[in-house]
Amino acid sequence: xxxxxxxxxxxxxxxxxxxxxxxxxxxxxxxxxxxxxxxxxxxxxxxxxxxxxxxxxxxxxxxxxxxxxxxxxxxxxxxxxxxxxxxxxxxxxxxxxxxxxxxxxxxxxxxxxxxx
Amino acid sequence: xxxxxxxxxxxxxxxxxxxxxxxxxxxxxxxxxxxxxxxxxxxxxxxxxxxxxxxxxxxxxxxxxxxxxxxxxxxxxxxxxxxxxxxxxxxxxxxxxxxxxxxxxxxxxxxxx
Numbered sequence: 640x641x642x643x644x645x646x647x648x649x650x651x652x653x654x655x656x657x658x659x660x661x662x663x664x665x666x667x668x669x670x671x672x673x674x675x676x677x678x679x680x681x682x683x684x685x686x687x688x689x690x691x692x693x694x695x696x697x698x699x700x701x702x703x704x705x706x707x708x709x710x711x712x713x714x715x716x717x718x719x720x721x722x723x724x725x726x727x728x729x730x731x732x733x734x735x736x737x738x739x740x741x742x743x744x745x746x747x748x749x750x751x752x753x754x755x
Numbered sequence: 756x757x758x759x760x761x762x763x764x765x766x767x768x769x770x771x772x773x774x775x776x777x778x779x780x781x782x783x784x785x786x787x788x789x790x791x792x793x794x795x796x797x798x799x800x801x802x803x804x805x806x807x808x809x810x811x812x813x814x815x816x817x818x819x820x821x822x823x824x825x826x827x828x829x830x831x832x833x834x835x836x837x838x839x840x841x842x843x844x845x846x847x848x849x850x851x852x853x854x855x856x857x858x859x860x861x862x863x864x865x866x867x868x
Contacts, residue, residue, distance in 0.1 A: 643797075670854055681860030682798075682843065689854040697855065729797055735854065743788060744845070744856055746797035 642666075645730050645747035652754050658717040660750055662730030670733040671713035672744065673697075673705065675726040682729065688713055689735065720754045727751050760859050761844055767865040774831040776862040778844030779824075787820055788845045789829050792861070798843065801829075806849065836868045 646661035664671065670689050674682040674697075684697030686705040694705050702724060706714040713732075717724055728751075731744040762777045778787070786805045790798040804811045804820045804827065811818045817830040831838055841861040848855060 670856075672856065674858070679860070682858035684855060684857065687855060695855070698857075727795075731798070731856075733856065743800035743803055744790075744798075746790075746799070748797045749795070751795075 643747040660715040664732040668732035669735045672731040673715045674729045761862040765863045776829045778827045783849040785847045785849045790843045792841045834866045
């Protein structure tokens, strides 16, 4: 059974803290993604990575950074958490077929982060 | 930037009825995917349709794709209360080296028993 696992289901952090959200996949997928989901705004892409040590900015990268040191693990870092980063964070992974065609994405269960 | 836009934003139907959701997008795509999300959970992939396909079926799901209009529709036939969820379309741009998967804002479907 394929799996994407996010390290925490719920997280409460203080303003200014450095926050790490971890995501691990067991499917040997090249692509990994971090999205945030807010009511009325849908899923917005923060960063994605198509290979180890490779990263690409998505639509809303400001205030975030990522790390992909191993193929199975993709970490999202909030350098200095702020209240406007309170959100649901979703990690996903997918395979890359020939011609850079994506297949379906598999999602983790989400991390609901509250910054107080 | 937001690629897919689902329509309607919310839909409420009786059990047994059909539910139709639409998605419009802006750029050339390799494929379009539909996902489902139960409240507070991650997304689950439902169906993928490639840019050279016009229609695809999977169980009670039927997806159409019109690349000339840059639009897709998801039809759920004979709906059940368990179909209550949010549904999202996602697109993969056809640009070389583009791995980004972009989601719309979703349609919230409520199926009343």
